[in-house]
Amino acid sequence: MSENTLTTPKPFDWSSPEAAAIRKRRYAADRRLRLYGLASIITAIGLLGILIASLIITGHTAFVQTHIAVEFTVDPENVPADDPASGNFRAVVADAAQKLFPDVDDAAEQRVASRILSNGTPNILRDYVVANPEIIGQTITLKVPASDPFDQLNKGVIDRDLPEDRRRVSDTEIALFETLEERGLVTTPFNWGLFLNADSRFPELAGLAGAITGSFYALLVCFVISFPLGIAAAIYLEEFAPRNRWTDLVEVNINNLAAVPSIVFGLLGLAVFIQIFGLPRSAPLVGGLVLALMTLPTMIIVTRAALKSIPPSIREAALGVGASKHEVILHHVLPLAVPGILTGTIIGLAQALGETAPLLLIGMNAFLTSPPGGIMDPATALPTQIFIWADSPERGFVSRTSAAILVLLGFLIFMNAFAIYLRQRFERRW
Template sequence: MTEFRQTEARKAQLAKRYRAEYRFKAFGIGAICTAGLILLFLMGSILISSLPAFTQHYVTLDIEITERHIDTQNLANSDWRGLARTSLRAQFPEVQGRRDKRALGKLLSIGASDDVRDYVLANPSSLGTKIRLPVTLSDDIDLLLKGVIDRELPENERVVSNQNLAWLDKLVAEDRISRQFATKIFTNGDSREPELAGLHGALVGTLWTLLVTLLASFPLGVMAAIYLEEIAPKNRLTRIIEVNINNLAAVPSIVFGLLGLAVFINFFGMPRSAPLVGGLVLALMTLPRIIIPTRAAFAAIPPSIREAAMGVGASRLQVIMHHVLPLAMPGILTGTIIGLAQAAGETAPLLMIGMMAFIVDVPSDVTAKATVLPAQIYMWANNPERAFMARTSAGIVVLLSLLLLVNATAIYFRKRFEKRW
């Protein structure tokens, strides 16, 4: 036997090996920290840039609701815009000349007229009286007040002119400027004006689309899974179907968009931009994502349950319907919810079938032109106005909150009903 001695060379070698060990571990910790920091940075930067979009500045005006602007026969037809601008001008009697008057009017959002109209329509008794009403300011003024646009910049580098600044300062001094929660982001449809653009249409469009997706993919997916897991003989054909389903789950989503364009729209002549087509495309994409966890849920049911049911004379279908399916339901629902959440975040296939139309109205049914939340985010991200950056981030925050809620539901289901056999 050779003597085991701690020579200097051995010691050095051992130290080297331990250094390698620490290095390796440090790499691992580094990797995890990097991933965590990225997640934090991503979420943080989006959250911070979304904050301005959730509030909106208003200017409180004294509005005289007079015959001059109001059409008493047909209220909706009145000159609300003129009314709002006149009221603002009343604050600045010194402003004369067409150009300056128009520039002054630009402080207000186009939506200011809607604020006045909505108030008067809701309070008909205000006709002929003088009211105090906060109305929406334009996006640039709003950003300046929030400090997103730096007022210290030289005039030619900032979108708000010195003249505007002076007017604004006067309004601030008169305590006419207020900041409120921007409800419009949830109640309005899309708009070219950032301060008026809202997610209502996209939210409803997402809802319609997902409804179609759910109705199409859930029954088909569950039936397919029942057939493959419980009924089909294990032969070549079912093997091919299985491989096929696994491959389908990995096909790029944009290819499903091409399929939808070629088959649903061009071949069957279904309407473009409609939740019906979008929902069907997403359903085909979601199908394998429902079949795979559903099969896993079936496979987790112990065979003794099936034997017991068969032992008292239940037919194969009765065994499935009375025992296997109800027991597998929590797993199936979890899989379906996660699949739907993925579908809800999908954009690319929907671009192919035109679900990114500029739609102000809220879609009324599954064949109306519509857009969905992710596509709305994509469109807003392409808009040049600076205020749309915050709007886009806010859209993302809403989308992520929705997905978080949906996934939390799935996790709750799994935890609540999970059965260990």
């Protein structure tokens, strides 16, 4: 046999100790990979749990509000029957505050007693009398909010055992408040005002009604604009547009716009919609337009992905029975793609709901004491309301900030859960 003759290599023995060591290393690497993934998931869930727990611990007190039952004598001398809105309700409230403590004769203590009630009590009483003018001349009992320091005192945020110089309330004020508690005049019901009241300088009266309404109007404008435009653009690019350098350029720019920081869209809205077109600042119309610009690239990308997921056999079968191009798309392809389109739409709107930077640039962070009446009225939104409260120096806004974040998270979770339901309910697997 020649020296250059090739010899057949000996087959590897997979039952040998060397093969066992190789398998052992592979199995160990597989276990490590699974453990890394599991550790990542546990870490993410743990951090999310810490965030939610901290918000609940800080914000749960905002969902209840301290109220005090007060008797008000609506004297016709202070509140004229022909024009109750112009009445001197501060005098009525001052008289009622004095009657809460009939044994207090000192003028300084009487002023302390009047500070237990919220500064917005005259406005609350005025609205009630204007809505019920027949009570003029009578004595009524209303449960009105306590001022923020006494609200925190009742909730335990202010420690009564601390030295007086380290508390917002004095020993005299605590003694007067405890007198009301002993008489059963202090209650802590659910704080519906957090959802029904607009913003206020007084934490005990501040609510999210204006922000929720403003977010609704802005999302409505965003949906009306981005939904049809996004679907139309996606259908054209996916079904009709020729494949050339111009359509490639458009697709690249759409993908790039989806990654542009939201503050850039806010600058665009400020320059175009407000400065050039002269639309009102702080209006939900402008906010909705800016959010629509921000959401439109995502809508186009999601709709194109939904259209691509439809099997080509659907198009071929429809064309085979004589359907035209637009009939194939409108009657067959688009209805089958609707579940994916709706899912992407809801997720895009949920992203728009949480945006803050573009709304701050167009002025949707104004202090407003009433909800907007339409898309042209000044308004705030939930993210900007959270920003405003977080920047407020009053202690009572700390809990309300966390409560507002929980409300915003609740809306986002609901919208994403609804998107998941739509996908599972209507999705077809091919």
